[in-house]
Every structure is written in structure tokens, then in C-alpha cells.
Amino acid sequence: MVENRPFLTFLAHAVLILGVAFVALPVWIAFVASTHDQSTFLSGSMPMWPGDNIWETYGTILGTGAPVPGAPPLTLMLKNSLVMALIITVGKIAISILSAFAIVYFRFPGRVLIFCLIFVTLMLPVEVRIMPTFKVVADLGMLNSYAGLSIPLIASATATFLFRQFFLTIPEELVEAARIDGAGPMKFFRDMVLPLSQTNIAALFVILFIYGWNQYLWPMLITTDEKFYTVVMGIKRMSDVADSDPQWNFVMGSAMLAMLPPVLVVIFMQRLFVKGLVEQEK
């Protein structure tokens, strides 16, 4: 702050409070909706304050599953989302760190070509090449499986770039010292590169976990079997049904639970999250 102007400070607080309210409003409404029973929605107006149906709603969703046709129990969908998000996160980090290590610490024929091929993936979001990718996965027999849900989303140019940028900042002397001491490449990788990359790995983990958890189109396309529904796409299925037969308390309760894991990750690992986000774009 350059100078003390009480009015501007007051204005800034007011702007921020309004901003926070705007950001929180949709989720607050969803929470309120999840605490009322069905008849509330039939009456034609939406209350602003929580009702007393909270335990029933969440108990039903987590216990027997929401009585919405076309949706498997929420716990199963949450488990599927978790498995998918974790495979994507761990897989991406593992293959990216290895390929970045190869690209930075070796000189081999075809290096630039390989780097370019990986670079291209940065430009091709799933949405753009849905049909052909779907066909490949179908031909490989990976529909309705965890492999089909996660592996096509694992290749990531961004993570490779992040690791490459980071490796380039590791001092040359470390490699030289390691080589003089007779360490081979994999020993150097294990004892030097991995420990040094810890914070980067953690930051990427946060970003990629959110990315994996929030996938929508891909799971929707390749799962026809309810056993493999993930929670984000499952809620959409529930809300389609709910439109004709209002069970909004269950839909919104499920949405709250689906938001919870990634939001908690962001709140509790905010520093890592900001680092991962800001560096990913460099």
C-alpha cells in the first residue's frame, strides 16, 4: 500500500466480500438444497437457509445410494473417481519424469523428434479428437475398465515440460560429481534427481489430481457399465432423471460430496497448488 486512504481500504474490503459471496453462492444454494426434503422443491420457491433434512439426505446417499433411477450408489462412483484420478496422477508423473530425464541428460538420435511428438499432445485436448480416440480404445477392448478410463489421459506434455525446465536448473556440478564418483544414470536419477524434484512432484500431484477427478466427457463416452461410472458424470445422469421427477436434494447432496475431495485438496495444499498452477504455464 502506497498511502493510507481509509475509504479505498473500505471499498476494497467491500469488493472482496461481494466477490467471495459471488463465488460461494452456487455452492451455498446447493448445500441448502441438499438439506431440504423433496416437497420443498414442489412448492415453487427455494429457501435460503438450511432445513432439517441433512442427515437423511446424506445418510441415504452414502448408505443405500440415492433412490434415483440410473445411478449406482454414490460410494461406488466416488471410489471409481478416486481410482481414476490416482492412476492418471501417478501415471502422468511417472512417465513424464522419466522422459524428461532422458531428454535432458542424454544425447541420442531422434531426441528432437521425440520431443516434438510429445509437444504436439499439448495441442490436442480430448474434446477435439473424441471419435478417433474412442475408436482406438474400443479396438483395444478397453471400454468399461479402469485402464480405458485413465491411460488415454495419462500422456501429458505439460508435466514433461515442467520437469524438463526444472532439470535444466539443476547445477551441472552435481552430474559431474556423480559421474566422477562412478554413479550410473539410474543411480543419479534415484539419489539426486528424485529427491530434488520432491516439491515439483507434490505441486504437480495437486494439479493433476484435480484434473483427473474432474474428467467428464471421457468417462461418459467409454463407460456404459454402471460399475465404472465416475461421480462427476454420474451426477449429470442423476440430474437428467431428476428433471422429470424432482429429487434435487439427492442430486445436490451428491454434487456436494463430489466437490469435496478436490476442494479440500486445494484449501489444505494451497501453497503447493499455487506453485503447480503458476509454474505449469511457464
Added chain:
Amino acid sequence: MQTKRTTFRSWWLPYLLVAPQLAITLVFFIWPAGQAVYQSFLREDPFGLSTTWVGLRNYIRLFDSAEYLASFETTVIFTVCTATLSMGLSLLLAVAVDRMIRTASVYTTLVVWPYAVAPAIAGILWWFMFNPSFGILTYVLEMVGYDWNHRLNGEDAMTLVVLASAWKQISYNFLFFVAGLQSIPMSLREAAAIDGAGPVKRFFTVVFPLLSPTTFFLLVVNINYTMFDTFSTIDASTAGGPGQATTILVYKVYEDGVKGLNLGSSAAQSVILMSIVIALTFIQFRFIERRVQY
């Protein structure tokens, strides 16, 4: 391309290390992308029994079709509205947070968490608030005399998806604006203050110009976001409707390919979109190389 001065030597190890990533890239990215290009020159009969080579006809048909051109227009309107709204609000919040000393981190946490909300869920939440029969915002609008119905009115539907998409993106833009504001040296602002420039003047003559690299970077990212990542927001709320009112380009690829099974046309649309993404990525990288210079 850069490597280390000292490198390891092995003729097989580097290939083994890049193999997993390369395999996945080839099977799930390069091959399907090639297929899309190839398929965009073909036409399949409705039963999938035979395909004929039609050259550029799929593309020509697209640019002749009023529907596709309308979808282009929808995309432009949607992108401009979402990016402006989201970046404007984030900048306002970032400037306000920049004044705070003790409470800055609390406000940041409170603004940042929607980043974690899935775009599809953002769509559902806003759709719920605008529900024509009991939505809370519909109720408020009704009191001021506006009859909201996004199922019938295209403009209402557009407003809905713009709000949901902008809401989701505020946290991201906010973080980058805060980082950008913090990197502007305090001495410049102090010098301007000593010269008698008030807060508003300081913002427009010192802060905002120095923020332009961040703003430009965010603009590219936001265009990318609204063109592709908002697919789920739209699918979960308006599903492209009513009519074609919220069918942006990426949604049309999906609609024609997955729902309409018009593979040739869908593939041609994919190729057009891919070229747009490649152009955007190129701009982004060109810019990042020069981002430090003002």
C-alpha cells in the same frame, strides 16, 4: 535444443525411458489425430458399410452450412463474454487483495477454491439456481419483472453458460493477476504517488500497462478454456440448446460425431479446431519467450 554439458552415455537407456510416454502419445494422440485428418476426406454411408473418398467436400459443405457458421458466431460471442467477465472480475478482486496486508491470504483462499470444482458441476449448480420453476435467481428476476426461461430463450441460455464458465475461471485468473501485481515494483507506484498521481490514475498509467504481459497471457489461456474446457459446463447445463443457441464449435464436433454419427463432417470439424488450437499454442509460446520484456 538444450541439454546438460555433461551427459550420460548409453544407446538403449534413453529410449527405454521415453518409451512409455512415446507409446501412449502415439497410440492415443498421434494416431487418432491422423485418423481424424484422414476421415475428414471420407464420407461414410448411413449404415457404415462403405466409405467414399470425397476430397475437400466435407470442408466445403461445412463452410456452406448456415448451422456451422452460426456455431462459429456463437463461439465468438461466448468466448468474448466469458473472457471479459471473468478477467474483469478477477482483476478487480486482485487489485483489492493487493491493498490488503493481514487479510490477503484469507481472501485468497476464499476466492481460489472454485478452481477445484469440475466444470460439469459448475454447469449443474448454475442451472439449478436458474431453474425456471424454483430457481432462486429466477425468483429474484421475476420480482424485477423479467421472465427467465433458458429452455426457451436462447439469450437466457447463453447468459447461463457464460456465468457458469466465468465463475469457474475467476480463481485461475485471480491467482495470475495477484502474482502479476506483486511483481510490479512498489517504488514505481510510490514515485507516481509522490508526483501527485491519485490511486485511479496510478492504476491506469502505471499498474495496468505493467500488467499487460499477464493480461495477454491470461487472454490466450481464457480463449483456450472457453473454446474447449467449457464443453462439460455446456453439456451439463443447456446441452447446446435451445435450438443451437449454445452450441459452440467443440460441442458441435461432439453432437455431429457421437450423437449424429456424421463421422466425416465431425472429423473435418475436429481438424479445423485442431488448427485453431495449434495457432493459439503457437501464439502462447511465442509470447512466453518474450514475456519478461515490457
